[in-house]
Amino acid sequence: MGDALSTDVLIVGAGPFALSAAALARERGMDTQVVGRPMAFWHERMPEGMLLRSGTDWHLDAAGVHTFEAYLRERGLSRDEAVPIPLALFRDYAEWFRHAKHVPVRREHVLDITQRDGGFDAVLTGGGRIRARAVVAAPGVGYFQRVPGWAAGVPEARAAHSGDLVRFDALADRRVLIVGGRQSAYEWAALLAEHGAGRVDIVHRHPVPRFEAVSWKFFDDYVEATVQTAGWWRRLTAVEQKAIVTRCWQAGRGTLEPWLPARLNPGVVRVRPDAEVVDAHGGEGGAAVRVTLSSTESLTVDQVVFATGYAPDLGRVPYLAGLLDRIATREGFPLLDENFQASVPGLYFTGFAATRDFGPFLGFVKAAPASATVLVRHLRARLG
Known part of the structure; x- marks a missing residue:
């Protein structure tokens, strides 16, 4: 396997929070290694044609130089041309930012992390090892999909979380049930209708x-x-x-984008509010799934989509298995100090995993530069 590569900081993940932290750490003179696939969740778990809810002032640069608005200016695009922001445009910005900040990414995965001699050893999928003085973990929400208990009654081939169903052509002329009533539920319904779905029912409580x-x-x-x-x-x-929390909820979940209703073809999409699924069965061998609602209505569907969000559970993050018994948690979240450091000295968390101890806005890209500023400031003082 050879000798381990030594570094000051290992960042596990390559999404917005990871790239923001990596860029600032490198600018502050720390040797930094990033392992992951750049913006993987944004490429693999979000559908083409998706529009983002963020503003043009949301960016990744803690230094305030390589912002999304700076990217737009370089591309010759006005704010009006960029809003609402297409998914592909922000992905391109993230890649532009990464190159501008000279942040290389090892495109593999971390399999395991262990502590040794005050530092950390990480084993990679390619067989290599990295020895780091500190680790910043940025596990994306893809690890934490939440589905209702009755989902067990739906065959795997007939059910998918919204983060797993991002291509819709195979559902042309099919009947789809979407469980959930927030932005992803309604936007997935719009996209399904635009890709020729035969019927889409949105059910939420x-x-x-x-x-x-x-x-x-x-x-x-x-x-x-x-x-x-x-x-x-x-x-x-x-x-x-x-x-x-209430204010963030009202903006992020209680209110949806005004451009959605026009895309919800009433000939295809039907909204069923104040209802929930009480039973689901069937679906084996190519048969349809029979769903019963609390309203006593029954639906026959070909596919169930769970737009039911995410719930933290560090036990679902494979590379943390060797440290899990020493990471203090509460409600599935790591307990963090005021510098994003976990109970394991030298181990930091950012992004969604930090929302319990830093506020719900830490789940939004807007907070990536702030998170990077705080934890890199502490890293610099800790590592010297």
């Missing part, structure tokens, strides 16, 4: 969400406070935290 434009400018204060005040989120009272 709450009323139909509002469809209206949302300003995300209120994130700015939260992100700035995260950078300027150590442990800002955890210093808030429970009442103050709840108010922020």
Whole structure:
């Protein structure tokens, strides 16, 4: 297997939070190795034609130079031409950012991480090893898909989480049930209709969400406070935290994009609010799935799509298995200090995994530069 490559910082993952942290760490003079496939979730778990909810002021650069707006200027695109932001455009920005910041990525996976002599040893899929003084883990939400208990009654071939069903041509003329009522549920329904689905039923337990434009400018204060005040989120009272959680929920989940309704072909898409699935069976051997709703209605469908979000569970992240018994957790999240460091010294988490201890806005790309600033500042002080 040969000698291990030594580095200051190993970053596991190559999504927005990982690339943001890697760029800043390198700019701060730390030898940094990134292992993963660049923007893999964005390439493999998001459908072509998807439109993002972010603004043009959301970017990856903690230094504020290689921003999304700087990318647009270089490409000769105006803000109006970019909004709503197509998925492909932001992916291209991330690649532009990575090259501008000279962040190489080893396009393989970390299989296992162990502690040794105050540092970490990582084994890679290609057989190589990396010896790192510190590790930044950026596990994407793809590890944490959530599905309801009754999903066990639907054959695997007939069921998929929205993060696994991102190509729709095979569902032309088919009957599709989407479980969930937030942005992904409605956008997947629009895309399915546009790809020729025969019928799409959206079922969710709450009323139909509002469809209206949302300003995300209120994130700015939260992100700035995260950078300027150590442990800002955890210093808030429970009442103050709840108010922020509610505000983020109302913007991110209670309100959907205004361009969606026009794309929900009423001849194909039917919305069934205030209802839930109480039973699902069948689907074996090519047969259809029979679904019973709490409204007593029954549906016959060819495919079930779970747009049911994500729930944290570090046990689902394979490369953490060797450290899991020493990582303190709560509600599936790692317990982090005010610098994003876990209970294992030298191990840091960023992105979705940090939302419990840093606030719900840490689940949005907008917070990537702030997260990078805080944890790299601590890394620099720790590593010298």
